[in-house]
Amino acid sequence: LVFPHGDGEERGAALMSDRDSDSDSDSDSDSDSGDGDSSSGSSEAVGLQDSHFYALFLEHRRAHRKLHLKRKRRGAPPLVVLDARKCTQDTILQCSEELGWTVLRYGWVPDPKKIAPHMAFRTTTNLTLEDARALAPGTVKTNHLPNAGPFCTKQELTRIIRRAQMVFPDEFTFYPTSYLWPEQYDEIMAIVSGRKRVGSRQKSVSSTIKKKQEARDCTGSSSSDSVDRKLADSFGSLDLLEDMGTGVMGADEDAEESSDCARGSTSGASVSPPRRKSAMKQKGTEKQKTWMFKPSGGLAGDGIFLFQSPRGMPDINTKAGVVQEYIANPMLIDGLKFDLRVYVLVTSVKPLRAFVHREAMARFATQAYVEPTETNMRKAFMHLTNYSLNKYSETFEVGLSVDLGSKRAASSLDSYFYDHGFDVEVLWNRIHDMITKTLVLLQPYLSVEYQATFPKDEWGNKSFHLFGFDVLLDDECNPYLLEINHSPSLSCDGPTDSYIKEWIVTETLMGASFEMLHDEEEEEIADMSWDEMDELRIDFEDEAMPGFVRLFPTGEGDDALERYGMFNDDALIVAFLRAAGVRGSGEMSSARFSQMIRRCKLYPQFTSVDGPAADLLYISIMRQSPNHNMKYSDFCEALQRLAFVPDAEQESKDRLDRIMDRIITTFVVGD
Numbered sequence: 001l002v003f004p005h006g007d008g009e010e011r012g013a014a015l016m017s018d019r020d021s022d023s024d025s026d027s028d029s030d031s032d033s034g035d036g037d038s039s040s041g042s043s044e045a046v047g048l049q050d051s052h053f054y055a056l057f058l059e060h061r062r063a064h065r066k067l068h069l070k071r072k073r074r075g076a077p078p079l080v081v082l083d084a085r086k087c088t089q090d091t092i093l094q095c096s097e098e099l100g101w102t103v104l105r106y107g108w109v110p111d112p113k114k115i116a117p118h119m120a121f122r123t124t125t126n127l128t129l130e131d132a133r134a135l136a137p138g139t140v141k142t143n144h145l146p147n148a149g150p151f152c153t154k155q156e157l158t159r160i161i162r163r164a165q166m167v168f169p170d171e172f173t174f175y176p177t178s179y180l181w182p183e184q185y186d187e188i189m190a191i192v193s194g195r196k197r198v199g200s201r202q203k204s205v206s207s208t209i210k211k212k213q214e215a216r217d218c219t220g221s222s223s224s225d226s227v228d229r230k231l232a233d234s235f236g237s238l239d240l241l242e243d244m245g246t247g248v249m250g251a252d253e254d255a256e257e258s259s260d261c262a263r264g265s266t267s268g269a270s271v272s273p274p275r276r277k278s279a280m281k282q283k284g285t286e287k288q289k290t291w292m293f294k295p296s297g298g299l300a301g302d303g304i305f306l307f308q309s310p311r312g313m314p315d316i317n318t319k320a321g322v323v324q325e326y327i328a329n330p331m332l333i334d335g336l337k338f339d340l341r342v343y344v345l346v347t348s349v350k351p352l353r354a355f356v357h358r359e360a361m362a363r364f365a366t367q368a369y370v371e372p373t374e375t376n377m378r379k380a381f382m383h384l385t386n387y388s389l390n391k392y393s394e395t396f397e398v399g400l401s402v403d404l405g406s407k408r409a410a411s412s413l414d415s416y417f418y419d420h421g422f423d424v425e426v427l428w429n430r431i432h433d434m435i436t437k438t439l440v441l442l443q444p445y446l447s448v449e450y451q452a453t454f455p456k457d458e459w460g461n462k463s464f465h466l467f468g469f470d471v472l473l474d475d476e477c478n479p480y481l482l483e484i485n486h487s488p489s490l491s492c493d494g495p496t497d498s499y500i501k502e503w504i505v506t507e508t509l510m511g512a513s514f515e516m517l518h519d520e521e522e523e524e525i526a527d528m529s530w531d532e533m534d535e536l537r538i539d540f541e542d543e544a545m546p547g548f549v550r551l552f553p554t555g556e557g558d559d560a561l562e563r564y565g566m567f568n569d570d571a572l573i574v575a576f577l578r579a580a581g582v583r584g585s586g587e588m589s590s591a592r593f594s595q596m597i598r599r600c601k602l603y604p605q606f607t608s609v610d611g612p613a614a615d616l617l618y619i620s621i622m623r624q625s626p627n628h629n630m631k632y633s634d635f636c637e638a639l640q641r642l643a644f645v646p647d648a649e650q651e652s653k654d655r656l657d658r659i660m661d662r663i664i665t666t667f668v669v670g671d
Helices: 013-018 051-074 090-098 129-133 154-167 185-192 205-217 223-235 238-244 410-419 424-453 495-511 519-526 530-544 558-564 570-580 590-600 611-624 632-643 649-669
Strands: 080-083 102-104 119-122 140-142 178-181 291-295 305-307 321-325 336-349 352-364 407-409 465-473 479-485 548-552
Touching: 051 495, 051 530, 080 090, 090 102, 090 495, 154 178, 154 321, 154 424, 154 479, 154 632, 154 649, 178 185, 336 424, 336 495, 352 410, 352 424, 352 495, 407 410, 407 495, 410 424, 424 465, 424 479, 424 548, 424 558, 424 570, 424 632, 465 495, 495 530, 530 548, 570 590, 570 632, 570 649, 590 611, 590 632, 590 649, 611 632, 632 649
Parallel strands: 080 102, 080 119, 119 140
Antiparallel strands: 178 321, 291 305, 291 321, 336 352, 336 465, 352 407, 352 548, 465 479
């Protein structure tokens, strides 16, 4: 390793805190893990409000390094080995060696007699069931939660937030109005074209199905409509189908006869949370809405574009994605649009342990912002803040300090916020609230994947994960969640990258090494109760990660977990896995779903859905899902539909509680 200010084990504190950095990038590309890069500006050079926490970080890093080097000098086996043979990020390698860890690079074949660590970390890009089963037994950790990637795609995130909005319509307004593409083609067309959509309650079931059948006859496809027809007959009302999002949507009267021939089937209800006034209007004048298309699994801004009229919409054959309302009145600094990459660390999903870092990356566009028009909508350097795009702009700036350039430390913007009358503390409280609510929604699905992958793990500490939450501020400082990055990039291109990524990555690695640092107390730990171990872990994490703010447990998110965690019940997760029947798959077949309804005797006491309708409901849900069989996220949507009562929000909630209690009683308590 070569450091800008020299190298060697005995660099002093001043050298370690004054190190310059070389590279980093905060694009939307995939990365390897919990990060690292080993360069950064000194706390004096940083000059930020978080310099106190940065100084604490440097102090703990020195102590951590001293512990490992002392063991190496004694010839003792290493406490930690980082298996980086599949790692492509130099940042991780550099930070690990800076901590004094033993790093296995590509091509190395470890000798078990010489490498006998108490803990090993393994870097992956996405932990699958096959990867997990190949891990050695013992205290081996990976830097990705099992199958976390699919839940961070634009479409799946939209579905998850939609389910929460059905129960808490006023609590999740931080997510811009979004529609699934191409499933909701008809609805998107009606809204973009400015036609006022007529609700399905004003139409009869027969007229709507007939209209859909005539449209599909043009393409010779009727299988989807056949399901819709049977669903309508089973449930007895098109109102129920639309409100539950099963796919029979009543479009505008003059929306489509001939144009439907070029479309697909419609499905799903729109994700339309109550909008903040500033996002809908600016200076009291209603403006033409601009929409943004995002490919569901796209990276680095690839495939994103804006449109304002039907002729600008993506082709019906375009791959799956999301059509999202574009925030046309973003906050500007120096006339440029920017967003914040906020780093969120999850060290366990069973139970939920999560942190958000005090520092974030502000990523700027490179062309002065002008509200979207037909002539400027294709100017990516104006409307998109992705680093991977803007680095090719002639006006991209690599700042010589963390408060200059096209990438800046978020804390360097505090003075701007204060000068313009915005309370920084209030802003970050709102961002933390947004992250907290989103993690509560994701937790049960991640937990099911974890339990299916590590069925014998009682402590939930086999893996950890660093997410990147992309947040946009409007001109009234309202934060909006744009997307979640499953693997935020850790490469470095300048001092700002190095300062932020080194801090975050190193603390992530230190915080995830709880078991390792208590090696000499192993017997004492083995005899601890869960509560004693949890208390010890909390103390360790707070000391090892001063740059992170705790959200769960005993942090800002505990109340949200109680309020919004309707599907976070461990007993319900166990019931789902038992009802699914196939151990380790975490998926439920159609036959198993129908069998569950019959075994729990949900019909007719708890729901109006009988056996045949349950089969059709399963088909309807899976037609919108990217999964082949029903996963826990699809299962939760099915429970909401089973419990749904039109125009009766509280009754629907009560019925949902009774259905979940019945399932738990049957598959957990009863067994």
